[in-house]
Amino acid sequence: MISMKIFFLLVLIETCYFDDPNRLPTRCETCKYLSNEIAESLLKHNSAELIETGYSIDERLDRKKAKKYQDSEIRLIEVMEEVCERILEYNVHAERSGSLRYSKGESQTMSTLKNLKNRGVKVELGIPYDLWDTPSAEITQLKKYCDQMVELYEEEIENWYKNERNNVTLTEYLCERIILKNDDKSKCSVKWVLMTW
Numbered sequence: 001m002i003s004m005k006i007f008f009l010l011v012l013i014e015t016c017y018f019d020d021p022n023r024l025p026t027r028c029e030t031c032k033y034l035s036n037e038i039a040e041s042l043l044k045h046n047s048a049e050l051i052e053t054g055y056s057i058d059e060r061l062d063r064k065k066a067k068k069y070q071d072s073e074i075r076l077i078e079v080m081e082e083v084c085e086r087i088l089e090y091n092v093h094a095e096r097s098g099s100l101r102y103s104k105g106e107s108q109t110m111s112t113l114k115n116l117k118n119r120g121v122k123v124e125l126g127i128p129y130d131l132w133d134t135p136s137a138e139i140t141q142l143k144k145y146c147d148q149m150v151e152l153y154e155e156e157i158e159n160w161y162k163n164e165r166n167n168v169t170l171t172e173y174l175c176e177r178i179i180l181k182n183d184d185k186s187k188c189s190v191k192w193v194l195m196t197w
Helices: 002-018 027-044 073-082 085-089 108-118 137-152 154-164 170-179
Strands: 050-053 065-068 090-092 102-104
Touching (some): 027 085, 027 137, 073 154, 085 137
Antiparallel strands (some): 090 102
């Protein structure tokens, strides 16, 4: 009887954790987080400085052009170089559902476990304590998806930056109009606060 209970418990655990397709990030979530990180990074790289573009061997023949950093391709390149690395700052918040599952900051679960450990309670997660804060498999997968999405849609992101960023958010332009154009958007309908651009 005890072995039967253990068997059902293992089946329940496997069903909840290993076969759950919602545990890995979806294309919708990946796109939303990518566009949010780009928007945040553009705000961080927001300078009113003028930069000189172009170069020549003989400055008498060619003059450098002055351009606002805010409108430069250099700004976009700097943003795109770091955008997916920032995904590794996210954590899985198992207490939340849908797109809210991934967020920056420590989850309530991990905070509770750390508090218990600090109080002297033996907490065993199957990994050493110094690895508790390393990115989880889900977050690592989210970063991988982000890298792939940036590579696949680099031209679309650049087009948005050059032509559409003052008219529409990157989330709407890239996610809704391009990447998820033919998908069921009801899976992506969770409302959450994003930076608007």
